[in-house]
Amino acid sequence: MAMPDPVSLANRTLRAARSVGYRGYYRLAAANYDRELLARRNRTPAGTFRCYEPLNRHGNDAMLAELAACCGPSDVVYDIGANVGIYALALTSGATDRHVVAFEPSPAAVKRLWRNVRANDLERRIDVLACGIGDDSGERPFYVSTYPELSAFDRASATRWAAVVADVRSVPIRRLDDIVLEDDLFPPDHLKIDVEGAAPAVLRGARTTLERHRPIVFVESHDEGLAGDVPGETRAILEALDYEIHERERYWRCEPR
Template sequence: MLDRIRTWLERRRYGTSDRVAGWNYDRRLLAVPRTTPGGRIRTYELYNRHGRQAMLRALCARCGPDDVVYDVGASVGVYALAVAAGSPDRRVVAYEPAPPTVERLQANCERNDCGDRVTIRPVGLGATDGTRRFYVSTYPELSSFDRESATRWGASVAATEPVPVRRLDDETRDRPAPDVLKIDVEGAGAAVLRGARETLRTHRPAVFLEVHREGLPGDRTAAIREELAAADYVIDEDDRFWRADPRA
């Protein structure tokens, strides 16, 4: 009974808030000012989505004034915008594969006059280059290359899209390498790290990773731990996210 009630509440919350937010994005009516650990930003989201998360506080505290930050799984851009707001000399590369979400990310970046401080890459990151089927969820935050993730908590697949996937190691050959790497990819963190082995070994960025346990089968953290250990990183585990730093 409790599971059914939770599913119903999650469905109502996600469905209603996304419909209202979508209407606001389409018309570019209200860009709400938000206070984040990096500074003040504006977004077309109608509540402070992610803006108070502990991982964002830790990430902003770690970033230097001229760091390059890769935001993998950027969603609508709260992390990217907060990091950019913290210093005019920071540069952010924001990776977001979900086509509808990319449009919202672009709208928020334009509203904040990010200029060349935030580069949007509408691709996924993974272990190999190619094209993969992406599942757009009726709960947009759950959209994923993994159908199981996209259908958590009573959600369903609204659409499927072919989306290009790149290895992070290849991405760093075309642009400055990251000083800080943030990963929030709905349980696919191990695949991102497998495609980033050279980057971790050579450039040694700090890694902040959202740990997704709820609603996904099996333990997906073991493979993440294995990749970070192989790169000689030390993991500091929080309930909701991991911070990993190269061993001194």
């Protein structure tokens, strides 16, 4: 009888423990948001604000710290993949003239984002657009994951780390170029992109914005459990637009030459 592989057994044990911990946290967060019980203080490198997350989120986030450091006091930041708004809240809490446009396709996350915005009286400095950003416009299936932060337009992204798809919703998706042109928004000084592997599609739909306004781009470098070469595609698009890529651990800072 073959002995079990110790490494494989350890990995399964780790995945099981992570699954239990995540599910417990998400249940607690859902109850707090739904009842608006406690808007606790959340401390980040960019600023402190109140939110309904049970634990301190992004308290040591290197990308958030670097983004905040390169933002001017009245800059415009597009937060693409805003989730519940931690980046948007942090970037506006410490700079009274800074403006953030937060893009989020998940209906559940948008509701939570708005509750966090209202808890900090930031309705005038954070715009929330309930849509995904990609290389076309229309409606697309959105895969709601049992780990909400993995929810995405791609089923593979939504089922990483032993998560499963809990629901499939049809949500709007738009090109960033169309939004900048049609919606009378201030053009971005900075783009933050955290879209679970969809960064190439976001950038393909933002070519004119990148060419004309030359924002600094911060992008999460996702590749774990995803099909295709997402980092390679992302790099090719940015370099073709004459951006220089500075690789950090888990993210890139991309600047126009």
